Amino acid sequence: MRYLIIIIICLISSCSEKSEIAQIKRIDGSTIAEAELDTNIKTLVDTANVTGLTVTIFNQDTVAYQKAFGFSNLNKKDSLNLKQVFYGASLSKAVFGYLVAQLADEGIIDLDKPLQEYFSTAIPELQFEKEWRGFKNLSDDERYKKITARMCLSHTTGFPNWRWISRTGEFTPEGDILFYFDPGTDYSYSGEGMMLLQYAIKNLTGKGLEELAKERVFDPLKMDMTSYLWQERFEDNYCNGHTTEQKVIDKDKADEPAAAGSMSTTPVDYSRFLEKILALCSLNSPVTKLMFSPNIRIKSKKQFGPLSIEKSNANDSIDLSYGLGWGILKSPYGYGYFKEGHGEGFQHYSILFPEKNIGILLMSNSDNAESVFKEILEIGIKDIYTSWYWEDYIPYNEK
Template identity: 30%
Template sequence: MKLIPQKYLHFFLSVIFFSSISSCNNRTKKTSTNIITSFSGQSISFSEMDQFLESQMDSIGIPGLSIAIINDAKIVYHRALGLKDVDTQEKLNEKTLFDAGSTSKTPFAYLALKMVDQGILDLDTPLYTYLPYPDIAHDERYKLITARMVLSHTSGFPNWRFFNEDGKLDIKFTPGTGFKYSGEGFEYLADVLAHLKNIERNDLQKVFEKEIAIPLNMHNAYYVWNNYVTKNRASGHFEGKVNPGWGANKKKPDFRASYSLQTEAVSYAGFIIGLMQEKGLEKNTFDEMFKVHVENPEEEEGEDQDNRSWALGMVVNPTIYGPFYGHSGGNLSFTCEYQFSKEKKIGYVFFTNSEFSTELDEKLVAFLMKK
């Protein structure tokens, strides 16, 4: 599975601020005012936002959308719009699941850090001491790789080995000395976590449910597929036609730390709110998760990161309002974005069953700036 290229992992929230508004619960009920406040302090009604999203979906060509907006660490606006499948014309509902792509990495990073707090994993202990990795044993440098390196993309692993001419896993630079976005590292770390818990890898789903999904109100989220996922998952679309995408599909229902999460906006927003409120981890562990580990890196190919830095499992975008955290996800026929300010307790997350999250993100920010 090829994820969204790094150049598309841009973050536009440097110019966005949703000011806090009055009370709302953490699910899908409307607020008493039905108002979102824009960056300029102007009010946006729910009907205006509805009209904007529907018009953009139509003009961009997005079949289905699940979106949640967070103010004051609460979900103040949520919609499930459009079609689950263009062939069947079945409409989305609030239970409809989307392929989260690379945004799967952030909850997995939290899970790894939970095991740090429990004394099971150490961020700076070489992973091979927990579990040797035969696929890369030919390169002794792999014995330098730690969980911290994996979560900050400094392990030296490629994104995916199948992009190499020989299809074999290699190390692009001495671990800890450079930056390269890598799904391979996350998958190795998933094997390590399962080994340390003395469970099968797919049983990490149960650990995820206990440690993250239940306590952080991520009620509708699955790394491992089941009958519920199969029934409620949207169909992916590419160029307006149903397309299974590059990654998670019915033939690959196993736990994949880097891309297999199936979820929707309200559930993922619950997780974001948990991060905002520092729920579930020790204070010093949250400090490690949110601090910059790699500042404004360049990819090996010379591709710049648009002034984005990396925390653990998240991008950090510096702004005049303080740091914004986020990640993009893409699996050809599913794309998504989340962004939030921990300090301001604001943000948003959306999932689409199309290739057009970047286009929608640009239009959404422009709309909110004008109001």
């Protein structure tokens, strides 16, 4: 009888511990049961026609919740799983920001030194295998001499996002790179700026992006299924992107590393990266201090499109800003550090609240995913501070 009582006590204790583990902590101090979160997410995925979505929530610098919903390929009815390779899109920039912050902390690069000083040739005269990547048409505009690493990572170079797309989102077939404003004076999201910094770092260190990333990020964090280049080992383990009509998109394989957006990764791998960032914040690391120091206040109505050139005070309450490859916002629960990813068929978002040791990662292979981000952020971690309108995360039931 005595042993039976001991067994019962142990079972009760075990059930109690499982119950506690199943409660996900949120930034306002509340919790949500794992089963309730499952139900809410599945309902949103089904209602908004999100083909596939993975949700990861971090509590105390570690994964507290991580699940996949929907399909990796709708035509085949293959279930999505957490170890499948996604096109990471601009999540690439967050990793690059971390890498450059390490180099800056070690004194290898000066964030405020003009990049021109890291080249022996004038930037407009640099030679590229793909000629269209060059900067020849800036030869008569010496503002290129002012551009620094900090400006590239904070999106203040004055360049468009991509040379074949205007600042307002119109296609420009001539593909000439140009300045929309003086470097360092305003915010305008720019992959072109990231690429210029990538070239400068390669020239400075003698190492390419993939080599540096493997050495400093992917290998130390055991991100074995992550790369800025497509790898053969990804072939049998990737998910397809899907359009808003849920049509399958063929895989586009990166043939050259691009800090601005060529990275492939898995939810499991990228979670390891975010865990590392949260842990460094807990240690008051000089690297995360560099990354998360605001460099520019953002006053645009939206991040992209015609409204990106219109000014607004709508985000003053959250001090919307940009650091080194990451966006920054203020909440009653401390600062939030965020990074999006958006490419054809893939939509992602991550935000960390280090003062609460809480964060969330959303990774999707659907062009409908951003329509549920606002609600999942609120349900999952009580994040009502992400500027969903500025991000253009318009809810599916408001379109």
